[in-house]
Amino acid sequence: MPIIKTENLTKIYSGNIKAVSDLNIEIEEAEIYGLLGKNGAGKTTTIKMLTTAIEPTSGNAKVAGYDLLKDREKIRNIIGVVPQDLTTDADLKGIENLRMIAAFYDIPKSVAESRINDLLNIVDLTDWGNKYVSQYSGGMRKRLELICGLVNAPKILFLDEPTLGLDVNTRAKMWKYIRDIQKELGVTIILTSHYLEEVDELANRISIIDHGKILVTGTPDELKSSLKGDIITMQFSGSDEAEAARYYPNALYSSISGEDKVRIKVENSDVELPKILSYLTQKGISPLTINVKKPSLDEVFLEYTGSSIDEDIGPEQFRRMMQNVRRLR
Numbered sequence: 001m002p003i004i005k006t007e008n009l010t011k012i013y014s015g016n017i018k019a020v021s022d023l024n025i026e027i028e029e030a031e032i033y034g035l036l037g038k039n040g041a042g043k044t045t046t047i048k049m050l051t052t053a054i055e056p057t058s059g060n061a062k063v064a065g066y067d068l069l070k071d072r073e074k075i076r077n078i079i080g081v082v083p084q085d086l087t088t089d090a091d092l093k094g095i096e097n098l099r100m101i102a103a104f105y106d107i108p109k110s111v112a113e114s115r116i117n118d119l120l121n122i123v124d125l126t127d128w129g130n131k132y133v134s135q136y137s138g139g140m141r142k143r144l145e146l147i148c149g150l151v152n153a154p155k156i157l158f159l160d161e162p163t164l165g166l167d168v169n170t171r172a173k174m175w176k177y178i179r180d181i182q183k184e185l186g187v188t189i190i191l192t193s194h195y196l197e198e199v200d201e202l203a204n205r206i207s208i209i210d211h212g213k214i215l216v217t218g219t220p221d222e223l224k225s226s227l228k229g230d231i232i233t234m235q236f237s238g239s240d241e242a243e244a245a246r247y248y249p250n251a252l253y254s255s256i257s258g259e260d261k262v263r264i265k266v267e268n269s270d271v272e273l274p275k276i277l278s279y280l281t282q283k284g285i286s287p288l289t290i291n292v293k294k295p296s297l298d299e300v301f302l303e304y305t306g307s308s309i310d311e312d313i314g315p316e317q318f319r320r321m322m323q324n325v326r327r328l329r
């Protein structure tokens with residue numbers, strides 16, 4: 001039985017803004033489930049509804065057997081939430097932040113102390129528990145934020161953009177800790193992200209959300225192999241040559257990147273590559289480099305939403321990102 005099952009969950013904000021529309025998802029126990037979407041797609045609103053921070057306009061959900069509309073208090077006790085914005089107090093020690101949360105949940109002191117030690121250990125902060133958060137690096141603070149969501153030993157952990165504002169290396173380290181947490185504690189993890197590599201690395205299953213609607217759900221591999229075809233990328237010595245290659249007649253689609261690089265999607269590269277080369281030879285041109293690959297999650301996102309995920313980030317996302325970057329410095 002799924003640990004979360006939503007039934008036409010919908011949120012309409014004032015001003016008739018339909019942020020989430022008839023959401024139907026099922027999340028299995030102990031999986032890492034990724035909700036992937038652009039800025040404004042409805043990810044945070046979904047998390048806020050499922051964590052009882054806001055009420056749905058219509059629809060309902062079962063969360064660990066509890067009714068989202070009726071059992072809000074019970075749900076709060078069995079979930080952990082790590083929101084996008086930082087919540088720890090930099091003027092307190094790491095361990096003091098964690099103890100405050102334990103006190104909020106009325107966890108007996110002895111239970112709390114041993115749990116806090118275990119959590120600090122999982123994210124390699126044992127030696128830092130007694131230091132002030134203001135002394136932590138950006139990545140360490142994010143790790144502390146991560147375990148703040150686990151003090152009440154939740155069944156389900158919600159992570160809203162867990163690596164927003166972190167550099168690539170620190171982000172990859174966070175992925176390891178998120179995986180370790182899932183393995184060691186057996187908790188179900190629901191994360192939102194607009195980083196394709198992040199959901200590809202972490203999630204057992206992904207749903208792509210766009211304009212408040214789920215467009216597709218599957219494992220990263222299922223989604224990738226649902227797209228037929230291969231991507232052939234070729235580099236030329238000039239833009240005219242690239243432009244000529246772009247119009248190869250059997251291309252399913254093609255695009256130019258940079259000035260001299262062409263990406264051509266074909267049904268089967270084994271068959272098409274020799275044909276492309278003879279087509280180019282007839283035109284008296286030859287590529288400097290050729291690369292063939294299977295569709296990535298990038299192509300999956302493009303195919304389902306009609307636009308690339310990294311086209312732009314909105315002003316609100318930018319504000320949050322810069323705020324986190326500043327505070328994490």
Ligand SMILES: Nc1ncnc2c1ncn2[C@@H]1O[C@H](COP(=O)(O)OP(=O)(O)OP(=O)(O)O)[C@@H](O)[C@H]1O
Binds near residue numbers: 013019037042
């Ligand atoms: N409190 C609110 N009042 C009105 N509209 C809102 C409110 N919160 C979000 N929205 C709008 O609802 C839509 C979905 O926003 P939401 O924050 O859920 O998207 P998101 O995918 O999580 O993006 P982000 O990563 O920026 O949080 C957007 O159009 C947003 O502008």
